[in-house]
Each structure stands twice: as C-alpha cells, then as structure tokens.
Amino acid sequence: MIILGIETSCDETAAALVRDDRVILADVVLSQLDEHRPYGGVVPEIAARAHLDHIDRLVAEAFRRAGLELQAVDAVAATCGPGLIGGVIVGAMTGKAIAAVTGKPFIAVNHLEGHALTARLTHGLEFPYLLLLVSGGHCQLLEVRGVGDYARLGSTIDDAAGEAFDKVAKMLGLGYPGGPAVQKAAERGDAARFSLPRPLKGKPGCDFSFSGLKNAVRLLIQEQENLSAQDRCDVAAAFQLAVADSIAGRSAKALRAFAARHGGARSLVVAGGVAANSLLRQRLGRLAAEEGFTLVAPPLALCTDNAAMIAWAGLERFRLGQSDGLDFAPRPRWPLDPAAPRLPGAGVKA
Amino acid sequence: MPSADPAVLAFDCSTTACSAAVLAGGAVRAARFRTLARGQAEVLLPMITEVMAEAGLDWPELGLIGVVVGPGSFTGLRIALATARGMAFAAGLPVAGVTSCEAVAHGVPEVERRGQTLLVAVDGKREDLFLQPFAADLTPLAPPRALMAEAAARLAEGPVLIAGDAGERLAAALPGARLSSAPPLPDARIVAALALARWRAGTALPPDPLYLRPPDVTLPPGAPAA
Numbered sequence: 001m002i003i004l005g006i007e008t009s010c011d012e013t014a015a016a017l018v019r020d021d022r023v024i025l026a027d028v029v030l031s032q033l034d035e036h037r038p039y040g041g042v043v044p045e046i047a048a049r050a051h052l053d054h055i056d057r058l059v060a061e062a063f064r065r066a067g068l069e070l071q072a073v074d075a076v077a078a079t080c081g082p083g084l085i086g087g088v089i090v091g092a093m094t095g096k097a098i099a100a101v102t103g104k105p106f107i108a109v110n111h112l113e114g115h116a117l118t119a120r121l122t123h124g125l126e127f128p129y130l131l132l133l134v135s136g137g138h139c140q141l142l143e144v145r146g147v148g149d150y151a152r153l154g155s156t157i158d159d160a161a162g163e164a165f166d167k168v169a170k171m172l173g174l175g176y177p178g179g180p181a182v183q184k185a186a187e188r189g190d191a192a193r194f195s196l197p198r199p200l201k202g203k204p205g206c207d208f209s210f211s212g213l214k215n216a217v218r219l220l221i222q223e224q225e226n227l228s229a230q231d232r233c234d235v236a237a238a239f240q241l242a243v244a245d246s247i248a249g250r251s252a253k254a255l256r257a258f259a260a261r262h263g264g265a266r267s268l269v270v271a272g273g274v275a276a277n278s279l280l281r282q283r284l285g286r287l288a289a290e291e292g293f294t295l296v297a298p299p300l301a302l303c304t305d306n307a308a309m310i311a312w313a314g315l316e317r318f319r320l321g322q323s324d325g326l327d328f329a330p331r332p333r334w335p336l337d338p339a340a341p342r343l344p345g346a347g348v349k350a
Numbered sequence: 351m352p353s354a355d356p357a358v359l360a361f362d363c364s365t366t367a368c369s370a371a372v373l374a375g376g377a378v379r380a381a382r383f384r385t386l387a388r389g390q391a392e393v394l395l396p397m398i399t400e401v402m403a404e405a406g407l408d409w410p411e412l413g414l415i416g417v418v419v420g421p422g423s424f425t426g427l428r429i430a431l432a433t434a435r436g437m438a439f440a441a442g443l444p445v446a447g448v449t450s451c452e453a454v455a456h457g458v459p460e461v462e463r464r465g466q467t468l469l470v471a472v473d474g475k476r477e478d479l480f481l482q483p484f485a486a487d488l489t490p491l492a493p494p495r496a497l498m499a500e501a502a503a504r505l506a507e508g509p510v511l512i513a514g515d516a517g518e519r520l521a522a523a524l525p526g527a528r529l530s531s532a533p534p535l536p537d538a539r540i541v542a543a544l545a546l547a548r549w550r551a552g553t554a555l556p557p558d559p560l561y562l563r564p565p566d567v568t569l570p571p572g573a574p575a576a
Binding site: 043328 | 389396399424425434438561570
C-alpha cells in the first residue's frame with residue numbers, strides 16, 4: 001500500500017510517498033523561511049501564495065524521486081486542518097483534484113494526527129503512548145490510544161511554545177525563527193543571572209502558559225539600560241531554561257497520570273519543531289528516565305512539518321477502511337480530542 | 351497531438367459563485383452554477399465530478415482545462431487554481447487561464463455593447479475595484495487593474511456600459527454610464543468557450559493567480575527589505 005501525502009498548513013510546502021511497511025519512498029519539503037523572515041513570523045497570505053506556487057511541482061518531484069507512476073498510489077492524503085486556512089485550502093484542493101482524476105480515495109488528514117502518529121512510522125511504536133507536541137502552532141500533551149482516539153491531558157492556554165521563542169527572539173533582536181536563534185544565544189549566556197517565572201507551577205492539571213513568561217521577558221528587557229550582547233545571551237538562557245523547566249514540570253504530571261491509567265505502556269513521544277531544542281530534549285530525557293518511561297524522538301526532519309507524516313496518518317486511517325468525501329471542508333481549528341474544552345486564550349491552538 | 355476541438359472542463363471560484371461546465375463538440379454538455387459567498391472548497395470538486403458524469407466524459411477524453419485566474423477573491427482564485435494545477439498534473443492536461451473580467455464581458459449581449467466602451471468591475475472586497483475596459487467587440491483595451499471607482503472615468507471614452515458584481519458601485523462614480531443586463535458573475539459555460547478560443551489562438555493565460563495586490567502586510571520598522 002502506497003499513500004501520497006500533501007502538507008501546506010503553515011510555512012512548509014511538502015509532498016511525500018510512504019509505503020505500509022514504514023518505508024518513506026520520497027519526502028520533499030520546501031521551507032518558506034526566507035519569505036517570512038523579514039516579518040519576524042509567518043504571514044498567512046504570503047504562505048498561501050507560496051504554497052500555490054510550488055505544491056504541484058513538489059508532488060511531481062516526489063513521484064520522480066520515488067521512481068513511481070501516479071497510478072501506483074492507493075490513496076491521496078492531504079492536510080485539511082488545523083492551520084493557516086489559506087494554505088490548508090491549497091493542499092486540500094490539490095489532493096482532491098488528484099484523487100478525482102485518478103479515482104483514488106481521498107483522505108482528509110488532521111495535521112496534529114500526522115505529528116501524533118509519526119512515532120509509529122519511525123519506531124513502529126504500539127498504542128497507547130503519551131505525546132508531547134511542541135511547535136510554533138501548538139503545545140499539547142495527548143494520550144494517543146489509537147488512530148482517531150486521543151485524550152488531551154494538557155494544552156497551552158495562550159501562546160504555543162514556538163511562538164514564545166519567536167516573540168522573545170524578536171524582542172532580543174536575535175532574528176527568525178526564534179527557536180534556533182534563542183538556543184544559539186543561550187549557549188553563551190548565564191541562565192542563573194536573571195530569574196524568570198515558571199508559568200502555572202504548582203497549579204493542577206497539565207496545561208501550559210507562555211504569555212506571562214513572555215511579558216516577564218519584555219519587562220526584564222525594559223529594565224536593562226543599553227542591552228549588551230552578553231545581556232541578550234543571559235536573557236535568552238534564562239528564558240530557555242524557564243520554558244524547559246515549565247514543559248518538563250507539566251509533562252511530569254502527565255506522565256504520572258498516563259502511567260496510572262495505562263500501567264505497562266511507558267513511552268513518551270516528543271514531536272514538533274521545538275523538540276529540536278537540545279536543553280528541552282535533555283530535560284525530557286532525564287524526566288522520562290526518572291518516571292520509568294522511554295523518550296521516543298523521531299528524527300528532526302520528521303518532527304517538524306513534513307508530508308511523510310501526513311501520508312502515514314492517511315495510511316493508518318486508510319487501512320482501517322476510512323476515507324473522506326471530495327466535499328470535505330478544510331478546517332482552521334480541528335482538535336484531536338473533540339471532548340476537551342475550548343481554551344479561549346489559545347484560539348485555534350486547542 | 352492535441353485535438354483541434356478538444357473537450358474542455360472549465361470552472362470558476364473567483365467571485366461569490368462557484369461554477370463548472372463541460373464543453374465538447376461545440377456544445378455545453380453539462381453545467382452547474384451556484385452563488386455562494388464561501389465554501390467553494392467544499393462545493394467545487396463534487397460539482398466537477400457531476401458535470402463530468404453528466405457529460406458522459408472520462409478524464410482521458412478531456413483535452414483542456416479552463417480556469418479563471420483572477421482578479422477576484424484571493425482564496426477563491428487559489429481554490430480554483432490549486433484544483434486546475436492538481437488536475438493538470440494528474441491528467442496530463444494543458445490549462446488555459448482567462449480573467450474574471452473577460453468572462454463577465456463575454457456574457458454581455460452584443461446588442462447592448464454596440465457603440466459602447468464596456469467596463470467590467472469585479473468586487474475586490476476593498477475600497478478599490480478590479481477593473482478592465484473592453485471595446486464593443488470585446489477586445490480588451492487594457493489589462494485588469496485595481497483602481498478606485500473615481501479613477502475609472504479615465505479608462506473609458508465615449509458612452510460607457512458597465513458590468514460585473516461591482517457594477518453598481520462603479521456606476522455611482524460614473525454619471526451617464528449604463529448598467530448591462532448581463533449576469534454580474536463569471537459562469538463556467540462562458541469560461542469554457544473563452545478558454546478554448548484563447549488556447550487555440552495561443553493567447554491563454556498560464557494557471558497563475560492574478561492577484562493585482564501585494565499581500566496585505568507591512569514590514570516591521572527597521573527590517574531589511576524582503
């Protein structure tokens with residue numbers, strides 16, 4: 001079984017071909033980083049335009065790299081949400097058009113389910129497991145019980161973790177994207193020089209918050225007269241440590257809750273672009289070991305947005321007999337756990 | 351070798367409508383038209399599969415895809431163009447693009463156009479309008495542009511006939527101009543014939559969006575130019 005995957009929900013335009021024996025036959029990703037960098041963040045209209053400019057060419061390139069004809073695929077999977085809707089629509093329509101012409105089934109994939117199931121593509125992981133999804137658009141802890149079966153244990157109530165990195169990097173003049181920029185500055189900084197809050201510390205539940213931390217950084221910067229290069233590095237280090245502490249602290253509670261419910265199953269999967277942060281990985285590795293869990297981190301290229309995970313999520317659904325109509329409406333918000341309450345401060349992120 | 355008279359599948363989502371049509375052997379074999387402000391991403395593909403089925407055509411029997419490239423709703427343009435480009439890739443078909451203004455202009459009856467300059471005004475959901483002037487025989491006098499209604503007077507000389515979904519707004523700024531009785535929104539039946547004619551003449555537009563406006567975003571202060 002071979003599935004074509006299409007991803008256009010944020011600032012990566014991507015196409016991939018994946019086979020049911022967990023082999024990625026082609027995985028093509030075009031980053032729009034250079035288009036968005038001058039603005040210090042992803043501009044939805046610029047993203048949507050760039051997706052349309054490139055997606056058909058990238059799909060063709062995926063087939064070329066795999067050495068496959070179009071008829072070799074069994075179904076077409078495209079991200080249909082959540083995400084920047086102008087971009088989501090481009091990928092969804094491309095997928096629907098290819099499905100219509102080839103007569104192959106169409107699978108509308110939830111982008112978050114792509115992240116959630118990646119560890120099954122890369123590690124062959126069995127259900128259930130605990131997922132920490134930390135990216136520019138999301139920050140969630142999810143119990144992954146099966147395909148289409150998720151329980152949200154926690155979510156950001158305001159900003160996503162990657163968003164906080166971007167905003168702090170902007171305040172410090174470190175450039176975009178913020179994650180790598182903050183990490184690089186933090187390497188030369190003293191995290192102990194400034195004291196920053198650990199959001200929601202001691203509060204019940206596993207939700208996250210980064211908005212207050214971001215404001216604390218803003219105030220800290222305002223307090224400094226002439227921010228020196230060393231000051232910037234020290235602030236970056238203090239911020240990065242606060243984020244890692246906060247995520248690890250909230251994850252610890254989720255691990256215990258998960259262990260109480262699932263006994264023998266002991267895997268913590270981390271996904272999303274922020275999973276690239278080495279301090280966070282280190283903290284999560286230590287935490288998992290302390291709690292008797294194994295930390296499963298897919299390779300970075302499959303942690304950030306890509307189409308292989310969309311093809312794989314489509315494949316998992318397709319082999320359960322699921323597919324969608326060509327009238328499927330792309331969705332800006334599409335929670336994996338529909339029973340979890342809306343968090344107004346998080347907008348479409350939860 | 352492309353056939354001299356290829357069957358055409360055409361569709362449009364550039365304004366507040368969604369339409370699809372199949373033209374074969376010189377006749378429209380099937381057509382659908384729906385006015386809707388949003389939701390084209392849901393409606394378009396089922397509409398296309400319906401007209402293909404009703405026309406009794408299979409994909410290999412098509413010779414051309416016709417699509418409206420703009421100007422109009424940015425999202426609508428991307429819905430139609432992503433579909434056209436995906437189909438072109440999957441079916442190995444050429445795509446012939448036409449403008450929304452042309453499609454509306456070709457719906458204006460000859461008797462109304464006689465001796466007039468035709469100004470087609472498409473609603474751009476902003477203060478300015480998307481405008482294109484045509485001679486009485488529908489020869490475009492200029493490419494489509496985003497202009498304030500008040501600036502439109504400079505586009506036309508002599509008696510002016512107005513068409514398009516922003517026609518009334520334009521008419522209010524052009525005293526003496528008449529409003530056409532033509533349908534104000536593009537229709538895939540017209541797009542199909544127009545796309546075929548333009549493709550045969552080698553004057554079809556590529557399947558690239560005609561936005562006519564840069565993305566609505568400003569650079570942060572002190573940022574280097576993109």
